[in-house]
Amino acid sequence: MRILLFALLFLPLALGSAAAQTGNAQAGKTLWEGPATQCRNCHGQNGEGAFGPDLAGRGLTVAQFTRAVRQPWGIMPGYIESQISDGDIADLVAYFNGLKPADRPGPWRFEVPQGAPRGQEVALATIGCAQCHGPILNGPRANAGAVGADFRWFSTMVYDHAKVMPAHWKTLGEQPAVRVRMGTYSRTRLPEAVLMEVFNWAKDIGFRPDIQGRLSAGVPGADGVTYTLNVENIGLQGRGLTAEDLTINLVVPAGANVVRTTGANYQGVRQDADLKANVAVWQVNRLGPKEHQTYTLTLSRAGTQSDNVRGAIRWTKPAVKTGPVDQANIAPAPLAPATQ
Ligand code: HEC
Ligand code: HEC
CATH class of the missing domain: 2.60.40.1170 (Mu homology domain, subdomain B)
Known part of the structure; x- marks a missing residue:
């Protein structure tokens, strides 16, 4: 009887921790705040939420978090193992589940300016590119100017990002800062016609020499x-x-x-x-x-x-x-x- 009770009490615990590997909260915090990820541009400096939903104190499981990062169901770009490993995800889950939930989401990193052209509104508010790249996409416009970009190049950078970025760095003779930090957008969630609005707007402002x-x-x-x-x-x-x-x-x-x-x-x-x-x-x-x-x-x-x-x-x-x-x-x- 005592043995049975023991097993009943501890078996679920043992199973739970085996299925959901436990991460290291401090490592998760360091990763979140460091240069190797830029998730915070959308989810807030402390996971309080911004353009993207809040993550702090939500109690998401490793399985739920993994699914959201590897196969996002909405507009968020997806991330592969070389960008965010399974271990990294476990660390982030441990970090966020140790935080208090936010009372309310934080402000967006960049709001849509009044009278913004349609392409800018899409980049800031619909698909979030400008939450990382800034309101006028200075970086991508310079990279576009460096290679004489057309829409084909631009769309490859967005739909195959993690795969093609290292080659692009090599073409320009640049040393990658850390690792590939932008996720890969899905063609079904972000249709080409919508991405084209961003491209046309960026081209209209003007590509830049790098x-x-x-x-x-x-x-x-x-x-x-x-x-x-x-x-x-x-x-x-x-x-x-x-x-x-x-x-x-x-x-x-x-x-x-x-x-x-x-x-x-x-x-x-x-x-x-x-x-x-x-x-x-x-x-x-x-x-x-x-x-x-x-x-x-x-x-x-x-x-x-x-x-x-x-x-x-x-x-x-x-x-x-x-x-x-x-x-x-x-x-x-x-x-x-x-x-x-
Ligand atoms: C472009 C903005 C953006 C970036 C960058 C981004 N996210 Fe998200 N994230 C979102 C949005 C928007 C959602 C809501 C679901 C969707 O649209 O896919 C979301 C959903 C999530 C969820 C699920 C939350 C829930 O409520 O279930 C997790 C977990 C998550 N993101 C983690 C990350 C991590 C980790 C990174 C960096 C590797 C990251 N996100 C980068 C915008 C972003
Ligand atoms: C999580 C922040 C983030 C988001 C969101 C994001 N990018 Fe990026 N993007 C980067 C970073 C950082 C790089 C440099 C390569 C790397 O580390 O991924 C980059 C690289 C690029 C490049 C290659 C040339 C260059 O500037 O280095 C293009 C083009 C680009 N992004 C366009 C877009 C577009 C269009 C969107 C929206 C559909 C978008 N990005 C969303 C962070 C982001």
Whole structure:
């Protein structure tokens, strides 16, 4: 009798944990908040809900969560094992089931602006692309400009994303940031005609040349610290867009002086309203696909964590409908000294 009672009490528990592998809540939190996933753009920073439903404290099982991620029933893109593993899913379930449910869903990351064109409304509110890519799809428009995109290319990137993205990175000579983070959209849930509205709108605003600026860490020398900036148009030869009338701006940290610069057409230091700082400025007439320029900026002191050298590259052609000037940001220089 005692043995039977024991078995009755513990058998369901044992079965339950075997079927639903238990995850690690801390690992789930780290994954959710880290650079390897972007689910939070739709589900909220803490799973409180936004464009997508809330996940925190919902008590979803591993099986339910897995089904939702691998074979979404609605507009959410699906994710494969190399993007989110079964172990990752178990960790996310453990994390969310340890959180309190949200009182109400959080705000969307990006709302639909008043008077938005139809394609933008679709991208923001119907299929959610712009919840990750931002309200004017700057990244995809630059990648489209780099390869001379047509709708076929665009739709492959959406319907076969996880499969084709690594090859696209390779074509452009780019190092993947972490792993493929966008899911793969289903042709039945997202019909081509709807995706075409997004494509036509993005093309109408204008595809962009893919201009990238990369700063080295500061290298200390006899009379100051030298930063090297490489500016490159990573577009494909014969297919990518050329940028014209470019201005390159590097922020000079407050209190630092420019000791020396190299690189053609240096214009001196001026105040920049957008970057809210003094900037060292260079000009370039045009930068075509695979063309690059190198600049150096030697400062009297190194930037720090809070004011490290960063900047922006701006150009006026090709003109886009988002404003008279288009721009690519230059991320802050790494703080670690450059290795020789
Ligand atoms: C483009 C926005 C978007 C992204 C990105 C996204 N989701 Fe979703 N998610 C949704 C929507 C919308 C739903 C509702 C069902 C649907 O439309 O497929 C959903 C449903 C879910 C559900 C089921 C919730 C329920 O109430 O049953 C889970 C679990 C989930 N998503 C997890 C994830 C994870 C994990 C990721 C990242 C790997 C992710 N989602 C990325 C929008 C998104
Ligand atoms: C979860 C956030 C997310 C959503 C939602 C999303 N994307 Fe992406 N997309 C990315 C990321 C990140 C990349 C870079 C490759 C990667 O890591 O997947 C990318 C890559 C792309 C690319 C390839 C060129 C490039 O910009 O790197 C295109 C085109 C693209 N997305 C279009 C779309 C469209 C159209 C939609 C809506 C149908 C969409 N994306 C939805 C995050 C997202």
